[in-house]
Amino acid sequence: MVVSEQGKAGESALVIKELTGGYSRRRPVLHGVSMSLNRGELLGLIGLNGAGKSTAIKHILGLMIPHGGEVRVAGVTLEENRELYRSSVAYVPEQPSLFPNLTVKEHLQWTAMAYGLEPGAAWERVDKLAATFRMTEAMKALPDTLSKGMKQKVMLMNALLVQPALLIIDEPFLGLDPLAIRGLIGALDEVREQGTAILLSSHILPALERKANRLVVLHKGRLIAEGSPREVMEQAGCSGADATLDDVFEALVEAAEGGRAGG
Structure with a gap:
């Protein structure tokens, strides 16, 4: 992989350790969530509405203060180097x-x-x-x-x-026509080659299944699966040749709900 001066492949763009957080300390949304993302990787963030995806993103952006644990972007926390932290992240919200x-x-x-x-x-x-x-x-x-x-x-x-160290995109495919989606995927591949790490939150799971290096699945603020698409399939017990990421996600949620489908 060819990377720019921004960073080398394999270097950490994002490290989250035991993050507990949310709007209220009495009722945290996230419970001990850990994940990491290296330069040049695409990490897919998956979960039902209310799973904690938006809260996790707000903590990464520095818009919320963790109740416990820490978030590092480009090797620093927000408190250690606010300027480097802020300049290392770009964010595309769902609503323009x-x-x-x-x-x-x-x-x-x-x-x-x-x-x-x-x-x-x-x-x-x-x-x-x-x-x-x-x-x-x-x-x-x-x-x-x-x-x-x-x-x-x-x-x-x-x-x-x-072309930041970390690019966070929330539901990027909504509202885009097929040619724009193809162009976006190509552009994301290009910035990954240049060393940008991408955290992509989406309900369009087939795109993540094809492009993500790793996946993180959240449910009710807890991490219930993490790894490559194939590893997450195995964790869900859906390793068959015909299994899709939609099938895997449904199985994981049902298991987390004790056999009941999540809503």
């Missing part, structure tokens, strides 16, 4: 959030300036991303004139422009 008075091009320009990217290389990459997501003709458009899918593309373009 854009500045109403900035064009698509101005959003990308602002991101390049905020992260101190070299202008020439940044604009070369902007042109490539615009072509990948079929957004070249929309570069001068304001957000109010864009569809939800196009707004999501703008969010993805800004995150991929940065």
Whole structure:
């Protein structure tokens, strides 16, 4: 694998140790969750609604303070080096959030300036991303004139422009057309080759089954399975040739619920 100066393959982009957290110390959402993610890897985060995925992401982003345990990004905690921690993470939420008075091009320009990217290389990459997501003709458009899918593309373009140590994406396939999904998968493969680690939370399990190096399955704030897609299948007792990740997830939830299907 070829990696950039950002980091070498195998180096940890994210390490979570025994994380307990949530909005209330009396009723934590996460219970002793541990996981790690190396440069160049894609880790799929799976769980039912309310499983703790969003809470875990908020802790990684530094938006919530752990009740116990720790979160390290690029080798540091938020308390140890706030600037390095913040600059090492890019996040794409499920719902696009854009500045109403900035064009698509101005959003990308602002991101390049905020992260101190070299202008020439940044604009070369902007042109490539615009072509990948079929957004070249929309570069001068304001957000109010864009569809939800196009707004999501703008969010993805800004995150991929940065090429951070850790890229977190929440439900990236929602609202994207088939060609945009193909372009996104190709763009994610490219940044992984350059050393970016990707934490991807999605209910679209077939995409994770094909692309994820490892999977983490959360249920009611606890980690119930972790490993490569094949290892998670074996943990669920679904090692048959016809088993899909959807089958595996259902089996894991039923086991965690004591034989009852989760809802």
